Amino acid sequence: MTSVNPPVVVGVDGSESAARAVRWGAAEAAAHGSPLHLVFGVGEPVDFGAGLGVPPIGDDLFRREGIEAVEAAGRLAEETAASLSAGDITTSVVDAPPIPALTQLSGQARMIVVGTRGLGAFRRGLLGSVSTAVAREASCPVAVIPDGELRRSGPVVVGVDGSPADQAAVDIAFDEAAHREAELIALHAATWIGMQSNWQIQTEGSVLISETLAGRRERYPEVRTRRIVVEEEPAKGLLAAAHNAQLVVVGTHNPSRIIEWLCGSTAQNVIHHADCPIIVAQPGE
Structure with missing residues (x-):
């Protein structure tokens, strides 16, 4: 990523909520002439603690999910914003949970974009918890995209x-x-x-x-x-x-x-x- 033309960074996790964030983020990047960076954080977004009876899930599984998620998100971004070229869209799967991953990237981003609901707390964590934490901790603007059809008009x-x-x-x-x-x-x-x-x-x-x-x-x-x-x-x-x-x-x-x-x-x-x-x-x- 570059500070000369900082990217719009979108957090993805394979959920429909994240897909809405990708579509919105791609349109935002295209409108402002910014590159788009799609990121998947490997690791649990929430520390559930020990003794809950939840078996650990290996990072390798999350990493494979992450590769699939960012590839699908990249295709969706190209479909959404035709003015974004392949070189304008980058992806990464990082070895960190979503909250610290997005917070760290916020120092080099024009904007962070996240959805409001993820794949479930015990599989990938609630994206909603990610959106609240990132909005609190980020050093750049954070866009939170809700569920449902988005209005294209209005103030x-x-x-x-x-x-x-x-x-x-x-x-x-x-x-x-x-x-x-x-x-x-x-x-x-x-x-x-x-x-x-x-x-x-x-x-x-x-x-x-x-x-x-x-x-x-x-x-x-x-x-x-x-x-x-x-x-x-x-x-x-x-x-x-x-x-x-x-x-x-x-x-x-x-x-x-x-x-x-x-x-x-x-x-x-x-x-x-x-x-x-x-x-x-x-x-x-």
Whole structure:
């Protein structure tokens, strides 16, 4: 992989969920002129511990599965994005579980793409657990592709909450909206705090969105923007907007704050429940 034109990296495991991630990742790579790298991590994605009565599965079996999975994924990528040449698509089977494998590759990737469901916890591990962990630990944006038919129309929605990750999320959202020729909705969701009134929430939210979007409209004059402020928990507000969207972009406050993720961050809640692709932006990108 090269840092000059970093690739879109897709985690594959032979599941239908991973196939959806490959199709989405191939289209994303083609749209942005990026190479595509398909990776299969050998080893259990989850440490189940001893004493569960689950017989060990040899790495050789996983490696054979991995070779078959990345070859099939490569063919699927070529079918999905005709503009990607054979030289644009690379594959690898790495001797590491999926989570550390993808996290390490994120340092050289433009984006990591994963699905939400794998082949089962005791055979290959839940891809959903991989998506949550990689979104938390990666050093590049992470796209999580849900099950079901994906919408090809609708707006791109970006969550704005005043955190450091807003800038990275908004940059990604404008870029995606421009490539998709889609409307961009900047959404701020908040609930009352103390004596705060509805008017204060609306006013402060509108000011926050305006400040966060500053400068982007000049760089992306073709992108039509809409600003929405709602009185709602952030995750609920974003999930409501996701029902009509083709893509939602959210930021993480600090990927190293494990407690935030265990207790349920906005990004984690949206990943688990959205019915459209989610891109999780990392602060400082």
